[in-house]
Amino acid sequence: MSLTQDDVKKIAHLARLSLSDEDIPDYEKELSNILGLVEQMNAVDTSDVTPMAHPLDMAQRLREDVVTEENHRDEYQAIAPSVENGLYLVPQVIE
Amino acid sequence: MHNKTLSELSAALKAGEFSSTELTQRYLSRIAEFDSQINAYITVSEKQALAAARAADVQIAAGTAGPLTGIPLAQKDIFCTQGVKTSCGSKMLDNFISPYNATVIEHFNQAGSVMLGKTNMDEFAMGSSNETSFYGAVKNPWNTDKVPGGSSGGSAAAVAARLAPASTGTDTGGSIRQPASLCGITGLKPTYGRVSRYGMIAFASSLDQAGPMTRTAEDAALMLNCMAGFDQRDSTSVEREVPDYTANLSDSLEGLTIGLPKEYFGEGLDASVGKAVEDAIAEYKKLGATVKEISLPNTHLAVPTYYVVAPAECSSNLSRFDGVRFGYRCDDPVDLEDLYKRSRGEGFGSEVKRRIMIGAYALSAGYYDAYYIKAQQMRQLISDDFKRAFEEVDVIMGPTAPETAFGIGDKSDDPITMYLSDIYTIAANLAGLPGMSVPAGFVNDMPVGLQIIGNYFDEARLLNVAHRYQQVTDWHQRAPAQFK
Numbered sequence: 001m002s003l004t005q006d007d008v009k010k011i012a013h014l015a016r017l018s019l020s021d022e023d024i025p026d027y028e029k030e031l032s033n034i035l036g037l038v039e040q041m042n043a044v045d046t047s048d049v050t051p052m053a054h055p056l057d058m059a060q061r062l063r064e065d066v067v068t069e070e071n072h073r074d075e076y077q078a079i080a081p082s083v084e085n086g087l088y089l090v091p092q093v094i095e
Numbered sequence: 096m097h098n099k100t101l102s103e104l105s106a107a108l109k110a111g112e113f114s115s116t117e118l119t120q121r122y123l124s125r126i127a128e129f130d131s132q133i134n135a136y137i138t139v140s141e142k143q144a145l146a147a148a149r150a151a152d153v154q155i156a157a158g159t160a161g162p163l164t165g166i167p168l169a170q171k172d173i174f175c176t177q178g179v180k181t182s183c184g185s186k187m188l189d190n191f192i193s194p195y196n197a198t199v200i201e202h203f204n205q206a207g208s209v210m211l212g213k214t215n216m217d218e219f220a221m222g223s224s225n226e227t228s229f230y231g232a233v234k235n236p237w238n239t240d241k242v243p244g245g246s247s248g249g250s251a252a253a254v255a256a257r258l259a260p261a262s263t264g265t266d267t268g269g270s271i272r273q274p275a276s277l278c279g280i281t282g283l284k285p286t287y288g289r290v291s292r293y294g295m296i297a298f299a300s301s302l303d304q305a306g307p308m309t310r311t312a313e314d315a316a317l318m319l320n321c322m323a324g325f326d327q328r329d330s331t332s333v334e335r336e337v338p339d340y341t342a343n344l345s346d347s348l349e350g351l352t353i354g355l356p357k358e359y360f361g362e363g364l365d366a367s368v369g370k371a372v373e374d375a376i377a378e379y380k381k382l383g384a385t386v387k388e389i390s391l392p393n394t395h396l397a398v399p400t401y402y403v404v405a406p407a408e409c410s411s412n413l414s415r416f417d418g419v420r421f422g423y424r425c426d427d428p429v430d431l432e433d434l435y436k437r438s439r440g441e442g443f444g445s446e447v448k449r450r451i452m453i454g455a456y457a458l459s460a461g462y463y464d465a466y467y468i469k470a471q472q473m474r475q476l477i478s479d480d481f482k483r484a485f486e487e488v489d490v491i492m493g494p495t496a497p498e499t500a501f502g503i504g505d506k507s508d509d510p511i512t513m514y515l516s517d518i519y520t521i522a523a524n525l526a527g528l529p530g531m532s533v534p535a536g537f538v539n540d541m542p543v544g545l546q547i548i549g550n551y552f553d554e555a556r557l558l559n560v561a562h563r564y565q566q567v568t569d570w571h572q573r574a575p576a577q578f579k
Contacts, residue, residue, distance in 0.1 A: 007456075008452070011452045011455055011456050011459075012452060013436075014455045014456075014459060015410060015439075015451045015452055015454075015455040016414075016417070016432070016435040016436050016439055017436060017439050017440050017443070017448055017451065017452070018436040018437045018439070018440030018441070019440060019448070023445075027448075027449065027452065030449055030510055031449065031452060031453060031456070033510070033511055034402060034449070034453055034510060034511065034514075035453070035456075037398065037399050037402060037511055037514070038399045038402050038403050038453075038457075038466065038470075039399070040395075040396060040399040041396055041399050041400060041403075041469055041470065041473050042469070043396075044393070044396065044473065044476065046469060046472035046473060046475075046476065049472040049475050049476060050472070050475060051468050051471030051472050051474075051475065052471050052472070052474040052475035052478060053301070053471060054301050054331075054527075055287040055288075055301060055302075055478070055525070055526060055527020056287060056288050056331070056333065056527055056551075058288075058331070058333070060330065061330060063327070072194065072195075075194040076194055076420070076421075078194070079190075079191065079192060079194065079421045080419075080420050080421055081418065081419070081421075081422075081424035082424070088419050088420055090419055090428075090431050090434060091428050091429065091430050091431055091433070091434055092430075093430075093431050
């Protein structure tokens with residue numbers, strides 16, 4: 001699979017990554033090469049194979065529905081880029 | 096003092112030959128003297144280390160010390176450490192002081208060990224050479240023009256250069272075993288689920304596993320005793336008793352069956368490395384083991400499969416780095432989307448961006464079945480190959496890496512060539528199996544590693560197999576001349 005520069009821009013948008021225009025040709029080439037490597041998988045017929053999502057065959061553990069964590073908001077917000085009155089600040093979203 | 100193993104240091108501390116404070120000071124002064132040559136540490140936590148050493152000395156005097164009490168250790172900078180910078184090798188977390196400890200760190204704290212500092216690594220553990228670190232490349236102590244391997248390259252180099260008696264690493268596709276091999280130390284990736292992932296910054300959650308990086312198998316057993324165990328806070332942690340990994344180290348290897356996958360000795364393997372591995376296997380025959388050729392027919396598809404599974408999981412895991420709650424935020428964002436995009440675009444390096452984009456693409460509408468489902472099916476086939484093999488053999492052996500350490504800059508411009516450095520290690524992660532790398536010789540003065548892969552939860556046997564080899568060889572005792 002060979003990607004175009006527009007594909008790279010679209011993927012970067014999906015992943016919320018800003019890329020500089022001058023870097024796009026390199027990403028176009030490198031991502032296409034990686035997809036070429038990945039497509040070696042197509043040499044094997046896997047139509048009857050059950051996809052393996054996880055290395056261990058285990059059931060999801062459940063626990064009692066009780067409070068186990070203490071409130072650490074102040075510690076967590078102490079390292080945030082911008083907070084006010086216990087809230088995380090971002091640029092205005094709604095006019 | 097700095098050439099002793101963990102068990103020797105532990106005995107010396109208890110016998111009062113020196114204190115933990117003296118030992119810690121020795122390592123801190125070695126780091127100050129030598130680390131500028133190899134760049135193994137991102138952060139040296141001198142103040143905390145000396146405080147922990149003083150506390151350990153009190154415990155030792157009181158006779159309540161355990162095997163790791165007062166032992167200085169280096170921690171990979173992927174483990175969250177309360178009050179100490181946890182960067183994961185990234186500009187994104189250059190300002191991140193973790194508000195909590197990873198479970199692995201908690202275990203070492205409870206054991207009374209001393210954290211010397213946080214070791215350098217490929218950014219977010221994505222790399223095989225340590226060149227993707229925001230803090231610069233780590234250099235191989237055996238030849239500082241060469242890479243130490245990655246992603247746990249700082250941890251491997253620190254142990255090889257005697258800047259820590261042991262360290263921790265994490266292994267998603269070979270990140271403990273490959274740098275252990277390239278730096279001439281012992282590294283163990285446990286079975287998936289054996290060691291808690293809580294507080295270990297996630298790269299690919301179905302593959303990541305933490306383990307010890309040490310000089311000897313015996314030291315790895317001591318470290319794993321402390322690291323392993325069930326953790327309620329990790330949803331994939333396995334509820335299973337932790338054996339004493341030191342108990343069976345000296346068991347006889349009489350009757351052990353070693354499988355040699357023919358795919359691990361073919362094209363792509365450096366002939367001199369292959370010869371060193373064959374010599375190691377000849378030693379095992381002398382120890383009473385028998386050897387059987389096996390086949391893992393999908394070996395060549397492990398790297399392609401991994402480069403769907405790991406990027407897919409990484410694109411999801413790394414979505415949390417958005418410039419809002421912690422980590423890097425770009426200057427003067429014009430709106431929320433600009434905040435996300437520029438914080439991530441400026442905070443991540445190019446290898447991390449490549450993998451996030453591959454993952455986002457493989458998971459996007461219209462491509463999900465062709466890439467992600469296909470890779471999960473391949474993962475099943477690769478796992479089945481091992482299941483069949485372990486019906487016939489007790490352990491699998493081969494090279495850890497196809498060649499010895501390569502030059503800094505040699506592969507950094509070509510991602511695909513770099514990815515193939517992990518050709519022999521990746522399959523064990525896809526299957527979730529434990530694997531080790533053990534020093535097994537030198538080619539042109541650079542270390543070679545023997546890889547030993549075991550069945551699920553068979554770490555005790557791997558350590559036994561490695562220990563018996565280390566009793567009859569001295570490769571693991573060699574030290575790079577300039578760091579002796």
